[in-house]
Amino acid sequence: MAELEESPAAQLLKADVKVVNVGLEGFVKDLEDCGIGVVHLDWVPPAGGDPEMAALLAKLGV
Amino acid sequence: MKLIEDANKEALKRILEAEPKLLDVIPAREAIKGLKERMILHSGPPITWDRMCGPMRGAVAGAIVFEGWAPDLASAEKLAADGGIKFHPNHHFDAVGPMTGMTTVSMPVFVVENARFGNRAYCAINEGLGKVMRFGGNDETVLARLRWLRDVFGPEMSKTLRLLGSVELKSIVARGLSMGDELHQRNVACSSVFLREVAPALARVSTDKEVLAECLGFIAKNDQFFLNIAMAMAKTMTDPAKGIRGSTVVTAMCRNGTEFGVRVSGTGDRWFTAPVEMPEGLYFPGYSEKDANPDMGDSAIVETVGLGGFAMAASPAVAGFVGAGSPSSAANFTKAMGEITVSQNSEWTIAAMDFAGVPTGIDVRLVVETGLQPTINTGIAHREPGVGQVGAGVVKAPMGCFTQAVRAIAKDLGVS
Known part of the structure; x- marks a missing residue:
């Protein structure tokens, strides 16, 4: 327990929390409603998450 | 992949080097090689009568009566259903048409030539707003306007343009962008600039004051007059970029109310199609999304050259008109389209974006990679x-067209 309290993650939560939200925008409002500073990064997986298409695009130079 | 990058550079070079000029207005039968009686050119990729949407069928029936191939709308529909009319896409005949895109032999068409490459493209005259054939209108008021365009306005514009020699179009577009047009759902600035350019010559060739006043008034009252000229212009710009092996740059996007079609440079004249999507937008009083037809028209050729939804930042007023959000959010659309294009057009700049050029050259690879579908106003x-226009909005090009295109290019290059 003592080790957990000393961990960087635990230290982080003792200070003001600031969040970068990646992907699903729905989390942004929940965090804002809790008074937490949040920056949203509009991101989706490459090729809509289709690994075969993503691999093909990589070969085509994207 | 170097072959693709080099091919795309060449495609962009050809698009950006275009020198489109408006030369004339002449009957379609004189302008369009291969266009014959009982043949109708329509918007979008190929489609048969049985798969056409309501407004396309309405426009077809009206066009048949207009040409005198049937005495009334009911007979016209029967003629079409019985196979008495040959249907072809405008794009297969160097032409484009907004919404239903009807082009038949006696309709006057704008003749635009790309002086850099010598190719031409054609588009019928914009009829104005309200009940018009491009939105499926087909009653007597619609047909009477088409007869006036054929018998009066077309010939007057032909004499005017022949007196002028030609009207250079890129500079009009550049000025329109700086005056709040995006060239798809807002053309009021370009239409006004065009009127200023042709009015003196129109006055000189006209022998009847009433006809002159009617012609001037027709252009002046139609904020979308320039759209059809811009469409023919855009087609002359992209056609020289067709057929460059390996190029992933889009050369045409269009819709027939049932399917969306995309052409890509590296695959030539092949269509990649997918079911067309419903526009999201604002409706005129008394109408709602329940009344709306799925998206249609060849007009997405303007987005293909970086205008329309791609140039939304130039036209904050349009963002509100098409229900795309606040005027201040207009730039977001242009920035997003910058993610799926390979370059900008330095001749067409947007003041509100520190004079950045409009995003140009849609790369099918980037569309699929980012998931950002081209935005079309x-x-x-x-x-x-027979009803006509009920609203305006924004629609997305279906992703299926672009994934098919990526696979086709990969196959052609032996990549798997």
């Missing part, structure tokens, strides 16, 4: 034949 037609 569009009018919305009523789903029933």
Whole structure:
């Protein structure tokens, strides 16, 4: 327990929390409603998450 | 992949080097090689009568009566259903048409030539707003206007343009962008600039004051007059970029109210199609999304050269008109389209974006990679034949067209 309290993650939560939200925008409002500073990064997986298409695009130079 | 990058550079070079000029207005039968009696050119990729949407059928029936191939709308529909009319896409005949895109032999068409490459493209004259054939209208008021365009306005414009020699179009577009047009759902600035350029010559060739006043008034009252000229211009710009092996740059996007079609440079004249999507937008009083037809028209050729939804930042007023959000959010659309294009057009700049050029050269690879579908500003037609326009909005090009294109290019290059 003592080790957990000393961990960087635990230290982080003792200070003001600031969040970068990646992907699903729905989390942004929940965090804002809790008074937490949040920056949203509009991101989706490459090729809509289709690994075969993503691999093909990589070969085509994207 | 170097072959693709080099091919795309060449495609962009050809698009950006275009020198489109408006030369004339002449009957389609004189302008369009291969266009014959009982043949109708329509918007979008190929489609048969049985799969056409309501407004397309309404426009077809009206066009048949207009040409005198049937005495009334009911007989016209029967003629079409019985196979008495040959249907072909405008794009197969160097032409384009907004919404239903009807082009038949006696309709006057704008003749635009790309002086850099010598190719031409054609588009019928914009009829104005309200009940019009491009939105599926087909009653006597619609046909009477088409007869006036054929018998009066077309010949007057032909004499005017022949006196002028030609009208250079890129500079009009550049000025329009700086005056709040995006060239798809807002053309009021370009239409006004065009009127200023042709009015003196129109006055000189006209022998009848009333006819002159009617012609001037027709252009002046139609904020979308320039759209059809811009469409023919855009087609002359992209056609020289067709057929460059390995190029992933889009050369045409269009819709027939049932399917969306995309052409890509590296695959030439092949269509990649997918079911067309419904526009999201605002409706005129008394109408709602329940009345709306799925998206249609060849007008997405303007987005293909970086205008329309791609140039939304130039036209904050349009963002509100098409229900795309606040005027201050207009730039977001242009920035997003910058993610899926390979370059900008330095001749067409947007003041509100520190004079950045409009995003140009849609790369099918980037569309699929990012998931950002091309944004198209569009009018919305009523789903029933004969009603006309009921609103305006924004529609996305279906992702299926672009994934098919990526696979086709990969196959052609032996990549798997």
